Amino acid sequence: MVDVFDHADGETPPLPGYRLSKLEIYNWGTFDGAVYSVYPEGQTTLLVGENGSGKSTLVDALLTLLVRPQTRNYNVAAGAMKNERDERTYLRGAYDRTVGESGRPQIQYLRSGSGHYTALLACFSNAASNDSFTLCQILYLNADNSVEKVYAFCEGQRGIVQDLSHITSASAVAKHLKDRGYNTTSSYKQYLGWFQRKTSFRPKAMDIFNQTVAVKDVQRLDLFIRQHMLELKPWKNKVDRLLSHFNELSEAHRMLIRVRQQDELLSPISEAGVRYQARLDEVTAARKQLDACELYFAMESVALLEPLCDKWQQQLQFLADEITRLDELQDRCRNEIARLTVEIEHAGGDRLRQLPGLIEQAESISRVKLAARHRFEAQLRSAELQPQITSPDQFHKTRQLIHQRRNRLVEDRTQSRHMSSAIQFEIGSLTRQLSDDRNELEALQRRKNNLPESLIAMRDQICSDLRLAPSDLPFTAELVAVAPEEREWEASIEQVLYGFARSLLVAEEVYPRVSGYVDRTRLLDGRGQGQRLVYLKVGKRSESTRRTSSDETLVSKLLYRDDHPLTPWVRSEMRDRFDYLACETVERFQTTRGAAMTKNRHLRSGGWRHEKDDRARLGDRRNFVLGWDNRAKRLALSDSIRETEESLQQLHTRVAKLVATEDRTTAAIESLDQALQIDDFDIIDFEKHEFQASQLRLEMQRIEEADDQIQELKAHRKKLETEVVGYKSDRDRFIAQHTTRETELRNGQGLLNNARRTIEQTEINGRRALLEQEFETLSNQSPAPLSIENIATLPQTVAADLRDKHEKLRERLVPIAKEVTSAMTRFLKNFPDEQADLDADVAAISSFNALYARIASDDLPKHETRFKQRLNEKVLLEIGMLHGSLEGERQEIRNKIEQLNTALRLLEWKPGTYMRLEPSDVQDREIQDFRRELSACLNGTLDGTTEANEATFVRIEKLVAKLREEGNDRWRQKVVDVRNWFNFAARELVAETGEARSYYDGGTGQSGGEKGKLAFLVLVAAIAYQYDLDPNATHSNRLHFVMVDEMFSRSDDQHAEYALDLFERFGLQLLIVAPLDAKARVTEPYVGTYIHVVKDKQTHCSQLLSLTAEEFQEQALPEE
The missing domain is CATH 3.40.50.300 (P-loop containing nucleotide triphosphate hydrolases)
Structure with a gap:
């Protein structure tokens, strides 16, 4: 350069x-x-x-x-x-x-x-x-x-x-x-x-200018690049917007879940409501039919009776005219018969005129006495007497037999009543015993000891009132048992320990409370009966100084509950007070000194006092109380209950037979009393009057055969009498018909008037038109058309059937109504805020249905739409923006590193070499999980299904919960700062060939001085x-x-x-x-x-x- x-x-x-x-x-x-x-x-x-x-x-x-x-x-x-x-x-x-x-x-x-x-x-x-x-x-x-x-x-x-x-x-x-x-x-x-x-x-x-001012330590390359070469982007607003929008989404989701739950809980109400309404419609229809039944038959009755009453009125007039005509004919015939009778009397004499009356009188008396004779003989037969009575002497002897028979029957009835009373007393005694045994067996099945239920109930009440446990106040019998191999001595041991076993043991620390309670409280069992209580104050005592009991003593034949704190006291008390010698023979019993007993409940105490009690109560296993295993007592009670039930069945059969015999005897006595009311043979002597009537008929026949003129007059009179009988018969028939028609007319008019009143009242109430709508249904359901034969029964029958149908439909409505109200109650329990407008009552079905319809058609779609909108348009948008921003920043960091590499290419590291920065994803679990969870929130969002939306919400909710969690600032700042997503290393490259030489991981060079130099x-x-x-x-x-x-x-x-x-x-x-x-x-x-x-x-x-x-x-x- x-x-x-x-x-x-x-x-x-x-x-x-x-x-x-x-x-x-x-x-x-x-x-x-x-x-x-x-x-x-x-x-x-x-x-x-x-x-x-x-x-x-x-x-x-x-x-x-x-x-x-x-x-x-x-x-x-x-x-x-x-x-x-x-x-x-x-x-x-x-x-x-x-x-x-x-x-x-x-x-x-x-x-x-x-x-x-x-x-x-x-x-x-x-x-x-x-x-x-x-x-x-x-x-x-x-x-x-x-x-x-x-x-x-x-x-x-x-x-x-x-x-x-x-x-x-x-x-x-x-x-x-x-x-x-x-x-x-x-x-x-x-x-x-x-x-x-x-x-x-x-x-x-200017950002790098600002960062350069802050550079203090250049000892580590990756930290230096993160803190000074890369800008910390503001993420809080993005996260806050996400949290804010998620709060809205969470509220929308909560409301959606609420309406979904409401929809889910209202659905069975709607379904059951439909069934309830259908059944209610049936009930209403049946009620309408029942209400319309009276009007229907009233109108049917009017239609039937109006023409019939007119017809009967015409028939009555016809019958009245006929009766008048026949009366006139009878009067003419009777006048003629009277005239002929006068002629016959003038021709035959007064005797012939008197004889018919005398004959009729004799026959009448004979009939009355014959009926009395039949009753008298029937009364004797009911008392098993069948004498022949043809004279006053025989009648007198028969009355003597009646008195004898009656006295014997009275004695038999008295004896039967005495026997019945004795059996009833025995039944009462056995019934009480059976009830007591059943109650005792039931009580024993709930516990393990052998004590009577009355003592247990009394003890439970004391413990309940004093807030003590039953184990704090045991009976002696609950801590002592007869050893299984000594069962042959059990009856004698039970008799010796009778009082001690039933004594309540009261420890010294609770004695003042128990004693005070007993003094001021009436002691009762579970049935409210007063009880006798013996309780023993149990204090600390030294071990008994008595000699150790041998195998032949009462004490040696006992077992103890060693897990109870009062057992040592009981064991000591046994040795001091009940060290009876168990004698196998009576000779041993007679010669030994001190307290002794045999297997047969033969006891000696005090050296001279002997006692043997063979009352069943003491020797009966049902009354044994010792021990904590009551299986033998329950078996004995079960056997006793079975035997008592059999005895009661036999006694009830005997009582039934005695009652039947008594009823027959009483009936016979009453018959004999009625027979004794006839005290004269003449009352039942009908034969003499039959004979008298026969003699009078013979006399009248002789007189009539003596004169032909009289016969001719009598024949004419006979013919007229026959005509009178015929007229009378016709008249009686017409009168009967008239009476019948008159009754029918009167009844018909009464029914007709009632029907008209019913119709009139219905019209006044304005219900006629409504009730007439049910007439067709009633007509189809009526088993037969209304007629004069069924007019008295058919309306009641149809009304009864409709009433029964209505009641059955109402009964079938009850479980559906219960189902509806139960579903309503579940809904209101889950959504109490709805209770102001809704009640768990079938009357509110329409309100619930309206709510269900509103939720299904409005609230549910609205909240689903709101949830989707807030999920997709806000939260997912914010998630996407946050994800995009972080990923964009990630790419921006890579671009910035490339920019740095462009500048580094211009600077020699060593002669002929330069340095190149290499970013790599950090292998940090928290950052990896965050990036994966953030990316997962956007997965499946295009599906748009309810399930996909719910799954997306759950993923977002989990991520947001971590972002929102208080005390999680370190994690939040760490994972959202994209600078932390990278580790930075530097690689030395040869300028001419691009050959790699040295590699510096995070600024850890080959020597300590190269760290700062590289930074x-x-x-x-x-x-x-x-x-x-x-x-x-x-x-x-x-x-x-x-x-x-x-x-x-x-x-x-x-x-x-x-x-x-x-x-x-x-x-x-x-x-x-x-x-x-x-x-x-x-x-x-x-x-x-x-x-x-x-x-x-x-x-x-x-x-x-x-x-x-x-x-x-x-x-x-x-x-x-």
């Missing part, structure tokens, strides 16, 4: 390009009240000073003039936070931070917030073309503490004093500058455009590219100014010199900011101007001192 400082004729050529010739500041930071000027005159300048003297304030003034506000780095040398210094603090002259009276930090300022302005001015000159231009900014604070700016550009060199000294107000700055020949604007973009057109730098030149090379290449510098050009109209702030403070001298040589190679003017220490010496060969910044501790104002190299050596640097 050609060194830009080589010159053919040995003369020093002018410094290339536009270079900083002058910097002026007014009211900027701690430079207060006057115009402070720096005159580099295009040469590299060293700016030194102690920390806090104001070096960074000058650097930030140049940054303000050259770099866009959004990206400039204020006070970066001090490692300041982004917002620690800003334009406001510089405008007001912040110089210190103290703690106020309230304990809060308080910033100290040199200037008030308003009433002044700040001016920054920089002049750049090109010595080769003898051209220059001036950049100027005027800043001031508005009333709302916002910063107002005027950007200005002017050809030539200008100054603050000459151009701004006559400004009277900040608002007049723009006009004043225009009047002075400046171009002014409030837009940085336009201001930058003037600057860029003048110096022809690339769009990112500086990349930095200068980046500047040269963005400034569009050609190191081989003899003249330049490009910007050649760079600021570095403490860049060489952490580098060794060799690497610092290498960097300075690179800057010089490209003809770059440097403003080097360095602390006041020996490290600044390395820059001396390259520096043409020295500036020393000092700060007055009294006034807190900064000052600028221009030094020569010698003055710098003598005054500024500390001695080594």
Whole structure:
């Protein structure tokens, strides 16, 4: 390469390009009240000073003039936070931070917030073309503490004093500058455009200028490239927009899920509602038919009865006329018969006239007494008596038999009643026993002990009231059991321990509570019956001093529940109180001393008291209480229940037989009592009256056969009597018909009147037309047409059928209604906010259907559309834009690396070689997962199906949740910063052949010194590219100014010199900011101007001192 400082004729050529010739500041930071000027005159300048003297304030003034506000780095040398210094603090002259009276930090300022302005001015000159231009900014604070700016550009060199000294107000700055020949604007973009057109730098030149100021450590290549060569792009707004749109999408999705759930829950309501409505329509139709039934048959009855009543009326008139005619005929015949009877009497005598009456009287008496005889004999037969009675003597003997039979029957009935009462008492006793056994068996099946349910219920109530567990108050029987191999002794042991086993054991710690409770409480079992309770206070006691029981004692035949804390006390009590000797023989029982027992419940206690109790209650296994295994007791109870049921069945059969016998005996007694009411044979003696009537008929026959004239008169009379009988028969028939017709007419007219009233009432109610609509259906459903034969039954039958049909339909409606209301309840439970307008009632079916229809036709499509729109048009768009921006930035980084490589191609690394940067994707799991998840959010979005949209939403939701998660800032900043997606390496290539030589991974060269060297090379290449510098050009109209702030403070001298040589190679003017220490010496060969910044501790104002190299050596640097 050609060194830009080589010159053919040995003369020093002018410094290339536009270079900083002058910097002026007014009211900027701690430079207060006057115009402070720096005159580099295009040469590299060293700016030194102690920390806090104001070096960074000058650097930030140049940054303000050259770099866009959004990206400039204020006070970066001090490692300041982004917002620690800003334009406001510089405008007001912040110089210190103290703690106020309230304990809060308080910033100290040199200037008030308003009433002044700040001016920054920089002049750049090109010595080769003898051209220059001036950049100027005027800043001031508005009333709302916002910063107002005027950007200005002017050809030539200008100054603050000459151009701004006559400004009277900040608002007049723009006009004043225009009047002075400046171009002014409030837009940085336009201001930058003037600057860029003048110096022809690339769009990112001021960004690399800004980054160069921030370069402090160049030890690692990839970090250096990420932090200083590549710009951090703003991603927060994009992510915030995505989160904001996703919030809207999430809300749309929530609403969509809500309406989908509503649609899902309303669907069964609608389906069941259709079935309910269909069934309800059937019920309504049946109700209408039932309501119309009365009117239908009323109108049918009118149609039937009106002609019939007219016909019956005519028939009645005809029958009345016929009856009158027959009455007249009968009267004539009877008159003639009376006349003939008189003639016969005159011809035959009074006897013949008396005989018919006497015969009729005898026959009547005979009939009455014959009926009495039949009743009397039937009553005797019912009592199993069948005597022959033909005389008063026989009648008297029969009455004696009746008395005897009655007394015997009464005795039999009394005996039967006594037997029945005894059996009923036994049935009652066995029934109670059966109930008790069943209850006890049921209770035993729920637990394992053998105690009666009454004791368990009483104990449970005590425990419940005192908040104790049943195990806290055990019965002795629950802790003691008879060993299985000693079952033959079980009955005797149960008898000995009868009272002790049923005693409740109360530990000392709960004794006061239990005792107090028992004293004030009536003890009841589960059925409310009063109970007897024996309870024992259990305290600590020493082991029994009694001898160890032998195998022949009661105690040796027992088992104990060792897992209960009261068992030791029980075991000790057993040895002390119940150490009975178990005697196999009665002889042993008789001769032994002390307490003893046999297997047959024969007991001896106290040495002289003997007891044997063979009552079934004590020897019955059902009454055993010891132990915690009740299987044997349950088996005994089951056997007892079966035997009791069989006994009860037999007893009920016997009672039934006795009742039947008693009923027969009572009936026989009642019959005999009725027979005894006949106390005279004459009452039943009908034979003598039959004989008397026969004798009177014979007498009348003899008299009649004695005279022919009488016979002729009688024959004529007989004929007339026959005619009278015929007339009478016809008349009776007509009267019967008349009565029938009259009844039919009366009933028919009653029915007709009722029917007319029904019709009239229906017309008054205005329901006739509505009910008549059901007539055709009723006509089809009627089993037969209405007729006079069925008019009394058919309407009731049809109405009953319709009523039954209606009831059955209503019953079939109930489960459907329940299904509907259950579905409604589920809906309202899931969506309680709908309860204000909806009730879980079949009456609300229409409201639910309306909601369902609205959701299906309006809400669901609307929310699906809204969800799709917000997914596709907003969230996916934002996802796509974020993805595209990140991928675009990724490609932009690759392009920028290629740009750097273009510049690096112009710089030798070693003789005949150059360096090439190689970016590669970082193998970081978090970044890879983020890129994959972000890309996955866009997969399948073209399908447009509900399933695809849901899947896309789930993927986006997962990604957004991570982006939104609080405390996840590190991850978010890492994955969204595309600079972190790359690792950077450098490869050394031979210029002529392109052959690869060395490879530097992330700046880790073959030696430690090569790391910084390579980083500086990349930095200068980046500047040269963005400034569009050609190191081989003899003249330049490009910007050649760079600021570095403490860049060489952490580098060794060799690497610092290498960097300075690179800057010089490209003809770059440097403003080097360095602390006041020996490290600044390395820059001396390259520096043409020295500036020393000092700060007055009294006034807190900064000052600028221009030094020569010698003055710098003598005054500024500390001695080594």
